[in-house]
Amino acid sequence: MMIQxxxxxxxxxxxxxxxxxLGLLVRYxxxxxxxxxxxxxxQGPAQDEPIIKDIIVHVAGAVSQPGVYTLPEGARVFAAxxxxxxxxxxxxxxxLNLAEPLFDGRRITVPYLGENEDIGGSTGKxxxxxxxxxxxxxxxxxxxxKAAAIVAYRDKNGPFKTLDDLANxxxxxxxxxxxxxDYITLY
Numbered sequence: 461m462m463i464q465x466x467x468x469x470x471x472x473x474x475x476x477x478x479x480x481x482l483g484l485l486v487r488y489x490x491x492x493x494x495x496x497x498x499x500x501x502x503q504g505p506a507q508d509e510p511i512i513k514d515i516i517v518h519v520a521g522a523v524s525q526p527g528v529y530t531l532p533e534g535a536r537v538f539a540a541x542x543x544x545x546x547x548x549x550x551x552x553x554x555x556l557n558l559a560e561p562l563f564d565g566r567r568i569t570v571p572y573l574g575e576n577e578d579i580g581g582s583t584g585k586x587x588x589x590x591x592x593x594x595x596x597x598x599x600x601x602x603x604x605x606k607a608a609a610i611v612a613y614r615d616k617n618g619p620f621k622t623l624d625d626l627a628n629x630x631x632x633x634x635x636x637x638x639x640x641x642d643y644i645t646l647y
Contacts, residue, residue, distance in 0.1 A: 515563060516529070517566045521569040522548045523547055524546050524548065537556055537560045539562075547570055550573050585642075587645055588610070589646055596611065599643055600639060601636055622646070623646065
């Protein structure tokens with residue numbers, strides 16, 4: 461079935477088709493073409509560049525300039541001693557683990573030769589952020605298994621922020637933490 465159009469309708473259809481073609485030509489030839497907008501994410505540090513954070517440590521005892529020092533995260537005990545001007549001639553720097561990694565808020569006390577500077581430092585309490593499995597094993601209610609669990613937890617999660625964090629260790633409960641409170645310290 462074919463549509464029958466009069467001569468007038470045919471002319472009208474031709475005019476409309478011509479206007480449509482003319483409109484398309486004007487649109488694509490004379491009007492500016494839309495430009496693509498390229499969105500870029502905000503620039504942060506490159507993925508290859510590590511973000512360096514600072515930590516603050518307190519160096520005390522037999523050093524030239526005791527005080528509080530800012531060091532890069534990942535610094536070791538020997539770097540803190542260097543920042544404090546080095547150890548004094550009568551210091552027993554080898555009583556410390558010079559290669560031990562530091563953490564924010566750490567206090568390092570360098571003993572003098574002949575001082576009995578144990579892992580507990582001047583407080584006589586056990587530093588839970590520096591103690592070994594053997595040291596923990598000496599605490600009341602802590603055997604070799606719990607001692608190893610404490611050190612493993614600390615190695616995996618970083619230094620303890622509060623004494624109550626000990627309760628997060630498998631096998632250590634709130635009651636055990638309360639029993640140990642008189643024997644332990646964070647620093």
